[in-house]
Amino acid sequence: MDDPVFWQTLRLTFEVSLVTTAILLLLGLPLGWVLAHKRFPGKRVLESMVLLPLTLPPTVLGFYLLLLLGQNGPIAQTFGFTWAFRFEGLVVGSVLFSLPFALNGYREAFRSLDLDLIQTARTLGAGWRRVWLEVILPITWPGILSGSILAFAHTLGEFGVVLMVGGSIPGKTQMVSIYIYDQVQALQFGRAAEASGVLLGVSFALVYLVRTLEDVWRLRMPSSTR
Amino acid sequence: MEIAYALEHPVKLRLRLRAEGLTVLLGESGVGKTSLLKALAGLIPASGQPFTGLRAEKRPVGYLPQHFALFPHLRAWQNVAFPLAHLPRPARRPKALDYLELMGIAELAERFPRQLSGGQQQRVALARALAREPQILLLDEPTSALDAATREEVFGGVLERLRGLQIPILAATHDQWLAQRAHRVAVLTRAGLAQEGSAEEVFGRPATLEVARLVGFRNLWEGTVLGLQKDRVRLETRLGPLQATRPDWARVGQRVWVGIRSEEVFTLDGRENCVRGRVRHLYSQGLRLRGELVVGEVGLDFLLPRYKQAQLGLAEGRELEVALEPRFLHLIPG
Incomplete structure (x- = not known):
């Protein structure tokens, strides 16, 4: 804990995880809704694509992202900015990598929502805004929150993608998991143990929260899916 | 509206x-x-x-x-x-x-x-x-x-x-x-x-x-219009000759479906449209007695108050005569 770089790294890790979770919420809620309730051609392809990060080696995902976001990549050539080895690059990688975790939670939450509730709410005079704010979100929030927490926890411990896209620049793009690896490489087992302990504690707390939310969720749902 | x-x-x-x-x-x-x-x-x-x-x-x-x-x-x-x-x-x-x-x-x-x-x-x-x-x-x-x-x-x-x-x-x-x-x-x-x-x-x-x-007619069988009277039609049906209230569309020789509700099959003697058959199934349904009367090759579903069972000695295999009141016989063009 005496290493100032550790605190910088921990802070960066939390920042990346928070921003990633926020973006996943904006991106994942509509996507989760579409996957839960809409049918369209190519749906299976889309579902497979968003699940791909679960099976793909993180280095492969990171490698493609590096090509895409790097100095000579298509983004740099078209728009003139480079996100590789920067905070933004870490976030893009994390969003893609944690998408399946968030999406699964959102989709299950939406899938178990009785669509009669939404239709009835509309016949009762509620426009889409009220339907979302007063019906969908209040009923599905435990599922949404648990999906978000899982995505957050998953981002905290990310290694391969952030190593490839971020390059592990201490204080700039180094995340805790890579810090631990570096400490072990440098035979600094004490520092590695401390950092590992922090991640273990945080992760357990988060997963415990998710389990609690699942129980809350189970208590709520019987009355609406009967 | x-x-x-x-x-x-x-x-x-x-x-x-x-x-x-x-x-x-x-x-x-x-x-x-x-x-x-x-x-x-x-x-x-x-x-x-x-x-x-x-x-x-x-x-x-x-x-x-x-x-x-x-x-x-x-x-x-x-x-x-x-x-x-x-x-x-x-x-x-x-x-x-x-x-x-x-x-x-x-x-x-x-x-x-x-x-x-x-x-x-x-x-x-x-x-x-x-x-x-x-x-x-x-x-x-x-x-x-x-x-x-x-x-x-x-x-x-x-x-x-x-x-x-x-x-x-x-x-x-x-x-x-x-x-x-x-x-x-x-x-x-x-x-x-x-x-x-x-x-x-x-x-x-x-x-x-x-x-x-859909509205609960369990008994529907085919017949032909034999003759027309003032407010009656005479029919030849698979249950035998019957009379029914005359619908305004009926013509002599026309094929029709004859229907009667189970609860309107009565066990009255000596009236019109008497039909004789053998009781096949008999079981209680709530407080009523439901059964099937086999007349020729047609099964006639009936629903009777349960006291009738003792009164008539109803049992499976027994003979029974029922009357199909002309005004309860409903005709549908065939």
């Missing part, structure tokens, strides 16, 4: 009917009853009058799906207050309580839906639908989610309360009991609207074989 609607999806349906008092949309599942209600509520695309072009949230309808769709996270009164968002906040609760009172369940205001029985949930859902100040109530299978043993009592009470409100009710159902309480009945089949009229008309004089089966 006059309704003229055309749907393409999920079923192709084009119909015109009048909703007044309690109007029942009778039909088997899959013929589009629910779809028609949803179309009227603006939940699936359709064209027609009324409400055409209005989005669901703008239509003055009270829509009740089969399981009532109460919001599980809101108390009963909050559910009822949901359509009252146009009122200032302090005015919503008293207004919601008024509607609960109207349905006779003001004391349940603080309960959550999971703490209510099926019948209570239905009343909350109705109070909520009424708070919308609808021009028509659309009820999807209103008796199906109720406990079978008490549903007539439970829904009968609901109907009493709704009667005073002067709001037409259109209820989709395949429940005979509900259909019999209706003012008007519209029978929907896969081919579309088969018959529409007063309950008495549809139940007493079904226009087609399919409608006859």
Whole structure:
């Protein structure tokens, strides 16, 4: 804990995880809704694509992202900015990598929502805004929150993608998991143990929260899916 | 209220009917009853009058799906207050309580839906639908989610309360009991609207074989018109020669279907249309006795008060004579 770089790294890790979770919420809620309730051609392809990060080696995902976001990549050539080895690059990688975790939670939450509730709410005079704010979100929030927490926890411990896209620049793009690896490489087992302990504690707390939310969720749902 | 609607999806349906008092949309599942209600509520695309072009949230309808769709996270009164968002906040609760009172369940205001029985949930859902100040109530299978043993009592009470409100009710159902309480009945089949009229008309004089089966005619057999009298027709049927009330369309030589309700097969002696047969099945159904009388090759379903069993010594395999009263024989063009 005496290493100032550790605190910088921990802070960066939390920042990346928070921003990633926020973006996943904006991106994942509509996507989760579409996957839960809409049918369209190519749906299976889309579902497979968003699940791909679960099976793909993180280095492969990171490698493609590096090509895409790097100095000579298509983004740099078209728009003139480079996100590789920067905070933004870490976030893009994390969003893609944690998408399946968030999406699964959102989709299950939406899938178990009785669509009669939404239709009835509309016949009762509620426009889409009220339907979302007063019906969908209040009923599905435990599922949404648990999906978000899982995505957050998953981002905290990310290694391969952030190593490839971020390059592990201490204080700039180094995340805790890579810090631990570096400490072990440098035979600094004490520092590695401390950092590992922090991640273990945080992760357990988060997963415990998710389990609690699942129980809350189970208590709520019987009355609406009967 | 006059309704003229055309749907393409999920079923192709084009119909015109009048909703007044309690109007029942009778039909088997899959013929589009629910779809028609949803179309009227603006939940699936359709064209027609009324409400055409209005989005669901703008239509003055009270829509009740089969399981009532109460919001599980809101108390009963909050559910009822949901359509009252146009009122200032302090005015919503008293207004919601008024509607609960109207349905006779003001004391349940603080309960959550999971703490209510099926019948209570239905009343909350109705109070909520009424708070919308609808021009028509659309009820999807209103008796199906109720406990079978008490549903007539439970829904009968609901109907009493709704009667005073002067709001037409259109209820989709395949429940005979509900259909019999209706003012008007519209029978929907896969081919579309088969018959529409007063309950008495549809139940007493079904226009087609399919409608006859739907409204509870278990006995339907073929025959031919032999002769016409002033208000009677003489028929040759698979049950033997019979007389029936003369419908204005009947012609000599015409093929017809002859129908009679099980409960209108009487065991009277020495009257017209006597038919003799052998009792095949006999079993009690509630407080009545149901059986099948085999006459030639036709089985005649009957429903008798149970005291008849002792009186007539009814048993399977025994001979029995029944009388089919001419005015209860219903003819359908074949």
